Structures are given as structure tokens and as C-alpha cells.
Amino acid sequence: MRTWHRISARPPEEPADWSPWAEVFSEAGCPSTQVLDDPARIEGYLEDAPGATERARDLADRLRALGAHVEVAEVPEEDWSETWKRFFKPFRVGERLVIRPSWEACGLRPGDVEVEIDPGQAFGTGDHPTTRLCLRLLATLPWDGLRVADVGCGSGILGIAAAKLGAAEVVGVDIEEASVEVARENARRNGVSCRWLVGNGFDPLAGETFDAAFSNIISAVLIRIAPDAARAVRRGGLWIISGVIGANWPDVLRAAETAGFGPQEVQRGGEWLAAVLQRL
Numbered sequence: 001m002r003t004w005h006r007i008s009a010r011p012p013e014e015p016a017d018w019s020p021w022a023e024v025f026s027e028a029g030c031p032s033t034q035v036l037d038d039p040a041r042i043e044g045y046l047e048d049a050p051g052a053t054e055r056a057r058d059l060a061d062r063l064r065a066l067g068a069h070v071e072v073a074e075v076p077e078e079d080w081s082e083t084w085k086r087f088f089k090p091f092r093v094g095e096r097l098v099i100r101p102s103w104e105a106c107g108l109r110p111g112d113v114e115v116e117i118d119p120g121q122a123f124g125t126g127d128h129p130t131t132r133l134c135l136r137l138l139a140t141l142p143w144d145g146l147r148v149a150d151v152g153c154g155s156g157i158l159g160i161a162a163a164k165l166g167a168a169e170v171v172g173v174d175i176e177e178a179s180v181e182v183a184r185e186n187a188r189r190n191g192v193s194c195r196w197l198v199g200n201g202f203d204p205l206a207g208e209t210f211d212a213a214f215s216n217i218i219s220a221v222l223i224r225i226a227p228d229a230a231r232a233v234r235r236g237g238l239w240i241i242s243g244v245i246g247a248n249w250p251d252v253l254r255a256a257e258t259a260g261f262g263p264q265e266v267q268r269g270g271e272w273l274a275a276v277l278q279r280l
Contacts, residue, residue, distance in 0.1 A: 156183030
């Protein structure tokens with residue numbers, strides 16, 4: 001059984017925007033984080049592989065330098081996997097897209113498109129507001145015959161949904177090998193053929209062109225990869241982004257517009273924001 005290093009950081013005061021904290025985790029090779037309450041804290045996991053103990057210690061030191069109370073613990077894989085199951089229930093997005101966990105059945109209506117997901121150790125049940133916003137935007141767009149990139153794919157939920165809605169080709173990228181393994185298994189479970197790559201941002205897709213791309217990533221990363229997205233998405237194509245705190249939207253939009261995108265649609269859910277951007 002694999003084990004994971006759980007790094008939990010509790011800032012001295014709850015921040016209005018967690019993305020700078022999530023960026024610290026991401027820079028340490030831990031891009032999939034979750035924000036929890038009582039007390040307010042952010043957690044991430046590193047697989048117990050060679051060098052992971054040192055990486056976890058370095059990450060903890062960086063977080064403590066920012067004033068956080070930090071706890072590091074080893075967690076059996078099955079403990080983490082099981083926690084998702086208490087909260088992940090089937091739900092509908094739009095008129096016909098249905099997301100359900102692999103361990104639960106649900107009733108379908110004629111014409112429904114079902115996406116069966118087991119998140120394992122990857123981010124992306126569809127239950128997080130950022131993923132739901134992305135799915136809501138995805139469900140309103142035509143996908144037949146399109147070539148799609150899912151950058152920061154996590155469980156693969158967005159790319160798989162696009163494939164089941166008619167995308168001709170889906171390529172997913174994630175910095176975490178465990179996430180890519182989960183995405184590959186979820187694609188198999190849903191009967192769709194996708195290409196999954198381990199890598200950072202759009203780097204593994206250099207030289208390729210896509211009709212659309214998804215990036216459900218924190219604001220700081222979206223700002224950084226906007227020029228790469230512009231190189232990867234054809235003119236007239238779409239970059240669907242999420243993971244943006246409302247207060248960060250002006251900065252994200254400015255970076256996207258500088259790279260060559262224009263906003264087409266914006267949706268909000270609580271403190272979060274997602275958008276469809278068109279390559280100009």
C-alpha cells in the first residue's frame with residue numbers, strides 16, 4: 001500500500017485569497033490542494049517516493065516562514081481515497097451532462113451523457129466549485145470534432161466530459177504522475193480514448209495546436225501560462241479557465257488579454273470565477 005505525506009498549513013489569519021498559499025504547494029510539486037474549515041487551513045499531499053520526505057520538509061519550512069502553523073503526517077493511501085467518498089455524490093450539469101462517482105449508481109434520462117469518475121488521489125470530483133463552474137461552461141459549448149487540451153487535468157474529468165460530448169481528440173497534462181494514472185483509468189472506465197502526459201503546464205504540448213483548452217488552476221499559474229495557452233490555442237479557439245478568486249480576476253484577465261485572448265463568458269459561484277476566453 002502506498003503512503004502519502006500530508007502537509008497541512010494553518011495561516012495566522014484566514015486569507016481572503018488562498019491562491020498564494022496554493023502556489024507555494026504547487027512550486028513544491030504539490031499542485032492539488034484543498035482548503036478546509038475549522039480551523040481554516042490548506043492541505044496537500046506528496047506521494048512517498050524517493051526524495052518526498054525532503055520535499056515535504058522543505059515545503060513545511062517555506063510555509064512556516066510565511067507564518068503558518070504546519071503539520072506533516074504520513075497517511076495511508078486508502079484513508080485519503082475513502083474521504084472523497086463521503087462527499088462525492090452524483091449530480092447533473094446543464095440539461096444532459098451527469099457526473100457520478102464510480103461507486104454509486106444514478107438514474108439517467110434519455111439523451112443524458114454520463115461521466116463516471118473515481119478521483120483517487122487526483123483533484124477533480126466535480127464537486128469543487130471551480131470544477132463545477134468549468135463543467136457548467138463546458139456543457140453549453142459544441143464539442144463535435146474538436147481537438148482539446150486539458151492542462152492540469154487532475155482526475156481527467158473535464159477532458160473526459162469533452163470527449164463524451166463529441167471531442168475528436170483529448171490530450172491531458174498534469175504535473176503529478178499519480179493524477180495522470182487516475183485520469184488514464186477514468187478514461188478507460190468511460191470508454192474514451194485520450195492521451196495523458198506528465199509535465200508542467202503546456203510544456204509537453206509544445207508545437208501542437210488545439211481548438212480549445214481547459215485550465216482549472218489557481219490564478220497565479222493562469223497568469224504565468226497565458227502566453228503558452230495563446231501559442232497552443234488556434235485563433236478563434238477557446239481557453240476555458242477556472243480556479244480564479246473574484247478579486248484576482250482583473251489580473252488574470254489582463255494577462256489573458258495581453259497574451260491575445262478576449263472574454264466571451266464569465267460565470268461566478270460564490271467567491272470563485274470561471275471564464276470562456278477566445279483566442280483573437
